[in-house]
Amino acid sequence: xxxxxxxxxxxxxxxxxxxxxxxxxxxxxxxxxxxxxxxxxxxxxxxxxxxxxxxxxxxxxxxxxxxxxxxxxxxxxxxxxxxxxxxxxxxxxxxxxxxxxxxxxxxxxxxxxxxxxxxxxxxxxxxxxxxxxxxxxxxxxxxxxxxxxxxxxxxxxxxxxxxxxxxxxxxxxxxxxxxxxxxxxxxxxxxxxxxxxxxxxxxxxxxxxxxxxxxxxxxxxxxxxxxxxxxxxxxxxxxxxxxxxxxxxxxxxxxxxxxxxxxxxxxxxxxxxxxxxxxxxxxxxxxxxxxxxxxxxxxxxxxxxxx
Amino acid sequence: xxxxxxxxxxxxxxxxxxxxxxxxxxxxxxxxxxxxxxxxxxxxxxxxxxxxxxxxxxxxxxxxxxxxxxxxxxxxxxxxxxxxxxxxxxxxxxxxxxxxxxxxxxxxxxxxxxxxxxxxxxxxxxxxxxxxxxxxxxxxxxxxxxxxxxxxxxxxxxxxxxxxxxxxxxxxxxxxxxxxxxxxxxxxxxxxxxxxxxxxxxxxxxxxxxxxxxxxxxxxxxxxxxxxxxxxxxxxxxxxxxxxxxxxx
Amino acid sequence: xxxxxxxxxxxxxxxxxxxxxxxxxxxxxxxxxxxxxxxxxxxxxxxxxxxxxxxxxxxxxxxxxxxxxxxxxxxxxxxxxxxxxxxxxxxxxxxxxxxxxxxxxxxxxxxxxxxxxxxxxxxxxxxxxxxxxxxxxxxxxxxxxxxxxxxxxxxxxxxxxxxxxxxxxxxxxxxxxxxxxxxxxxxxxxxxxxxxxxxxxxxxxxxxxxxxxxxxxxxxxxxxxxxxxxxxxxxxxxxxxxxxxxxxxxxxxxxxxxxxxxxxxxxxxxxxxxxxxxxxxxxxxxxxxxxxxxxxxxxxxxxxxxxxxxxxxxxxxxx
Numbered sequence: 001x002x003x004x005x006x007x008x009x010x011x012x013x014x015x016x017x018x019x020x021x022x023x024x025x026x027x028x029x030x031x032x033x034x035x036x037x038x039x040x041x042x043x044x045x046x047x048x049x050x051x052x053x054x055x056x057x058x059x060x061x062x063x064x065x066x067x068x069x070x071x072x073x074x075x076x077x078x079x080x081x082x083x084x085x086x087x088x089x090x091x092x093x094x095x096x097x098x099x100x101x102x103x104x105x106x107x108x109x110x111x112x113x114x115x116x117x118x119x120x121x122x123x124x125x126x127x128x129x130x131x132x133x134x135x136x137x138x139x140x141x142x143x144x145x146x147x148x149x150x151x152x153x154x155x156x157x158x159x160x161x162x163x164x165x166x167x168x169x170x171x172x173x174x175x176x177x178x179x180x181x182x183x184x185x186x187x188x189x190x191x192x193x194x195x196x197x198x199x200x201x202x203x204x205x206x207x208x209x210x211x212x213x214x215x216x217x218x219x220x221x222x223x224x225x226x227x228x229x230x231x232x233x234x235x236x237x238x239x240x241x242x243x244x245x246x247x248x249x250x251x252x253x254x255x256x257x258x259x260x261x262x263x264x265x266x267x268x269x270x271x272x273x274x275x276x277x278x279x280x281x282x283x284x285x286x287x288x289x290x291x292x293x294x295x296x297x298x299x300x301x302x303x304x305x306x307x
Numbered sequence: 308x309x310x311x312x313x314x315x316x317x318x319x320x321x322x323x324x325x326x327x328x329x330x331x332x333x334x335x336x337x338x339x340x341x342x343x344x345x346x347x348x349x350x351x352x353x354x355x356x357x358x359x360x361x362x363x364x365x366x367x368x369x370x371x372x373x374x375x376x377x378x379x380x381x382x383x384x385x386x387x388x389x390x391x392x393x394x395x396x397x398x399x400x401x402x403x404x405x406x407x408x409x410x411x412x413x414x415x416x417x418x419x420x421x422x423x424x425x426x427x428x429x430x431x432x433x434x435x436x437x438x439x440x441x442x443x444x445x446x447x448x449x450x451x452x453x454x455x456x457x458x459x460x461x462x463x464x465x466x467x468x469x470x471x472x473x474x475x476x477x478x479x480x481x482x483x484x485x486x487x488x489x490x491x492x493x494x495x496x497x498x499x500x501x502x503x504x505x506x507x508x509x510x511x512x513x514x515x516x517x518x519x520x521x522x523x524x525x526x527x528x529x530x531x532x533x534x535x536x537x538x539x540x541x542x543x544x545x546x547x548x549x550x551x552x553x554x555x556x
Numbered sequence: 557x558x559x560x561x562x563x564x565x566x567x568x569x570x571x572x573x574x575x576x577x578x579x580x581x582x583x584x585x586x587x588x589x590x591x592x593x594x595x596x597x598x599x600x601x602x603x604x605x606x607x608x609x610x611x612x613x614x615x616x617x618x619x620x621x622x623x624x625x626x627x628x629x630x631x632x633x634x635x636x637x638x639x640x641x642x643x644x645x646x647x648x649x650x651x652x653x654x655x656x657x658x659x660x661x662x663x664x665x666x667x668x669x670x671x672x673x674x675x676x677x678x679x680x681x682x683x684x685x686x687x688x689x690x691x692x693x694x695x696x697x698x699x700x701x702x703x704x705x706x707x708x709x710x711x712x713x714x715x716x717x718x719x720x721x722x723x724x725x726x727x728x729x730x731x732x733x734x735x736x737x738x739x740x741x742x743x744x745x746x747x748x749x750x751x752x753x754x755x756x757x758x759x760x761x762x763x764x765x766x767x768x769x770x771x772x773x774x775x776x777x778x779x780x781x782x783x784x785x786x787x788x789x790x791x792x793x794x795x796x797x798x799x800x801x802x803x804x805x806x807x808x809x810x811x812x813x814x815x816x817x818x819x820x821x822x823x824x825x826x827x828x829x830x831x832x833x834x835x836x837x838x839x840x841x842x843x844x845x846x847x848x849x850x851x852x853x854x855x856x857x858x859x860x861x862x863x864x865x866x867x868x869x870x871x872x873x874x875x
Binding site: 383401410420421423468472 | 738739749758759764767
């Protein structure tokens with residue numbers, strides 16, 4: 001057993017998990033509080049990646065690019081909410097699905113019009129590149145450690161905000177009883193916009209972090225979005241705790257599966273069979289996991305709503 | 308003394324810190340009309356929902372015709388002979404009155420995995436449905452879309468659907484809610500004709516209805532039954548007067 | 557029960573029947589091809605309308621069955637089995653089985669969960685399709701030999717194939733019409749209209765929803781078999797989730813829970829896509845490459861403003 005490989009993949013799994021969490025946290029809040037199915041969430045992820053990459057190329061300062069990228073994504077998110085999504089809050093889920101599906105097409109094409117369809121080359125500054133010597137025999141990319149760090153920091157910040165501050169209390173109340181919060185005289189519209197904005201910013205953050213690792217191209221949002229859905233279903237809608245647990249589980253299972261399923265199968269099957277079955281099964285793994293969780297707990301692991 | 312058709316023992320249901328049903332012992336004899344009254348928020352609808360199967364009690368037991376139905380899902384309770392009308396009108400708004408009742412008939416006319424024959428033209432379904440609508444005196448309106456019926460007619464439709472499932476026990480949740488004086492009178496007359504034939508549990512605020520129809524009355528306050536007895540007994544009960552009836556009676 | 561709307565639908569079908577002759581007369585074989593494609597997608601839309609329109613189940617995973625049907629035909633053909641009976645039989649059977657498996661888990665959920673779960677399962681099948689190299693992986697593979705029906709009908713003859721598809725479409729419409737008005741269909745519609753009431757009168761929703769899900773999947777599997785014969789090429793893109801979105805749009809554009817809706821929706825959407833891609837009024841690059849932008853805008857506008865769909869514009873009462 002190659003322990004270095006296992007350690008590496010564990011860290012990779014953690015890194016993927018943290019990224020999924022950033023995306024899932026915003027989306028699950030929007031689901032739970034506004035009862036809005038927003039397929040276009042992945043588009044904000046994409047916008048974050050594109051804006052930051054572009055600003056970095058334009059200004060040469062990574063930090064400035066990050067700030068501008070996040071601000072830009074937040075702006076795009078808020079504008080979208082005001083213009084297109086507000087009317088969807090009262091509509092049924094089918095309408096929301098179809099309208100946000102249309103939004104995805106619009107976003108993808110707008111990006112392609114400005115930047116073309118080829119993948120954009122996204123770089124990181126020197127002070128973030130290179131490796132870190134974790135133990136005598138284990139080296140790991142610094143950038144990925146940064147991602148893990150940022151993700152965990154955001155998780156702590158979110159946990160603190162939701163459980164210790166007044167606005168966090170409103171969010172938790174809204175997740176379990178929307179009508180009541182409105183009846184209490186809270187400015188629901190403003191709350192919704194804030195929640196949506198937070199989600200957009202988190203998505204943009206995930207996007208800008210992912211740029212250098214994954215491809216920056218039109219349609220990149222949808223690829224990861226479905227994994228985010230799996231995270232939310234497993235974790236439970238409306239629950240940040242659920243999003244965190246679900247994201248780490250999915251991140252780990254997916255990464256470990258891709259790395260170790262083929263060689264594990266090869267010990268029991270023929271090499272050619274493992275060659276086919278391995279990747280196929282690995283890509284299906286998180287969905288099978290979702291099915292298993294649903295069979296026992298249809299509301300996910302940490303549902304937020306009361307009975 | 309007639310045998311007990313419905314019993315609850317130590318029924319308990321809480322929602323977080325709110326105790327909606329606080330150890331309720333309740334019974335209904337076959338053929339009687341037993342009213343449940345109490346102030347708003349006393350937990351009457353929660354209580355009815357546990358009997359009909361929409362809510363699961365936290366603890367306690369519900370027995371129907373001798374069988375334990377505490378864990379039985381709502382559709383099966385309907386097949387055992389329990390029928391319910393809803394406090395907030397719950398009908399099929401896009402179907403006609405006849406189609407609404409026919410669906411209730413269909414639910415108890417064998418399985419519904421029949422894929423070919425048009426249900427709307429099936430006399431096995433429409434026949435009984437029309438007869439029930441005639442009893443309820445809604446037959447002239449049978450082809451009207453349920454959404455276009457008046458409020459009173461919709462409440463009548465609720466009763467018709469409950470009757471169409473040929474129940475032994477009717478759970479009626481505020482049948483005259485929202486009705487004007489004339490409509491209420493007609494509804495009370497209708498329910499009076501069912502007295503004796505069917506066993507009825509009646510939740511009501513309208514005291515006319517309650518004192519006209521009920522053989523026994525139970526008073527539910529903050530999830531507990533504070534008194535059970537005949538209308539005369541209840542009227543005279545000091546605790547009940549203080550908690551609910553007030554000076555009017 | 558023949559209503560005004562049903563007569564209009566029959567008229568549309570008859571018109572479709574006249575197309576091959578017209579196409580030959582005007583020497584425009586392209587339209588034969590285009591309309592055949594419209595009809596195949598209409599069959600898929602009819603199947604989706606059953607669970608989405610009548611059953612109220614927002615399934616975002618319907619494209620999966622197009623894929624399963626297509627792959628059933630393609631895989632058998634790849635291994636030298638060209639009998640249409642076997643291929644299409646497998647397409648329908650495999651789709652029904654997968655629908656049963658996915659449905660057994662998903663149908664117990666509802667709302668947002670149901671949408672995401674059906675989407676996730678479709679994506680799972682999509683990835684499965686991509687990862688199996690033998691059948692083309694993500695490039696897909698050609699299917700040069702069409703399904704054989706022992707001389708009864710020759711799918712290589714454009715017109716014969718066209719009429720076969722038309723026949724299957726008509727049969728699907730008729731079957732769904734009877735199903736929806738049967739006892740089973742009434743329960744399905746009742747569940748969608750008022751689930752609490754339906755449980756109260758004595759119906760358990762689960763078996764009815766699951767059965768509908770399976771029937772719908774099987775029908776869409778047949779559409780998949782037709783599609784792969786039409787394109788003579790098989791790719792995992794059959795199962796792409798955006799394809800599911802397109803199918804949903806056809807249903808909603810045409811008008812949910814109507815007979816003519818799926819056909820109208822399929823026709824409008826596919827013709828629109830075709831037009832947008834070939835539009836020469838504007839400079840080529842501006843429209844051709846980015847036709848999806850206009851499609852996206854169109855879709856958003858339809859959802860916001862034209863909710864009742866096109867069938868709502870037809871005269872006559874809804875059945």
